[in-house]
Amino acid sequence: MTRALFGFLLSLMIVSTGPVAHAQTESETPEWRIVIHGGAGVITRDKLTDEQEAAYNAALEVSLKAGSDVLREGGSAVDAVQAAVLTMEDDALFNSGHGAVMTAAHEHELDASIMDGKNRDAGSVAGVKHVKNPILAARAVMDQSEHVMFAGQGADDFAESVGLETVENSYFTTERRKKALERVLDTQSREDADRHGTVGAVALDKDGNIAAATTTGGMTAKAPGRIGDSPLIGAATYAQNDVCAVSATGHGEYFIRVGVAKTICTRVELAGDSIAGAAENALGQVAELGGDGGVIVMGGDGQYAYVFNTAGMYRGMSDSTGAMETAIFEAED
Secondary structure, three states, rough: OHHHHHHHHOOOOHHHHOOOOOOOOOOOOOOOOOEEEEEEEEOOHHOOOOHHHHHHHHHHHHHHHHHHHHHOOOOOOHHHHHHHHHHHHHOOOOOOOOOOOOOOOOOOOOEEEEEEOOOEEEEEEEEEEOOOOOHHHHHHHHHOOOOOOHHHHHHHHHHOOOOOOOOOHHOOOOOHHHHHHHHHHHHOOOOOOHOOOOEEEEEEOOOEEEEEEEEEEOOOOOOOOOOOOOEEEEEOOEEOOEEEEEEEEHHHHHHHOOOHHHHHHHHHHHHHOOHHHHHHHHHHHHHHOOOOOOEEEEEEEOOEEEEEOOOOOEEEEEEOOOOOOEEEEEEOO
């Protein structure tokens, strides 16, 4: 086979397996809007019972309502994304706070980040073991310290010092996650679901400000101390007014290497890409390296997109028009 022919065939393969974009184009900017995700991966109808599907959709609606209530009352985008992901941190269906996956050392190490597009203030925590809601710790880093990121014991200590609730590490444990850890340790291999489950939100408020937040428990049986993309500004989380806000979910090592969130916003700002086109480009780079996952993106004008190169992504949107949608599988939008 000639090199030219090989290249042509490879390009066909990339096109056929590229990211799936679900975007909305509108003529008017909504007064406010929030978009959420609860993780991406091989999420197909045969893997969820009707009861599980209903439970996930209900949990997504709870998250959307929490964020929408903030925005409807004139609250900020950063408050809205915090409120939305808080509900998922407290819901064992998701891999964030309570119900997060476990490390190979049979513990939980959680990561979170938040960014305000108005002034590009940001805060994050990595590897926390005792703060009940990591997104609150990330917000406290942004608002109550001179720093952007705390890690490990220092992050837990900081959270406690500013009055955040702390818990025993066992608070995060569920039987489902214990069984998943045992399976991975026994088989020495991970299923797709073991690498995914990050949750996040992006929002536009009545003042035209945008924000993003991301929070996760990481991957099942990860090495203690491993940090993924979720707490890294520019990898999983980024927000810049009049450009875009991004929250990502997927195999973090690849999202870090591409700098997915910042890559998307840079392409929108400097290359003039649409938010969906920029996200497709970034996820295409992730795929070329061997990774997968998805993103939610909010443009500075309130337009939004869900883009993923997996079989599904838990996702939803609510806005000032009264519209609310949730979806799980690839072809629902």
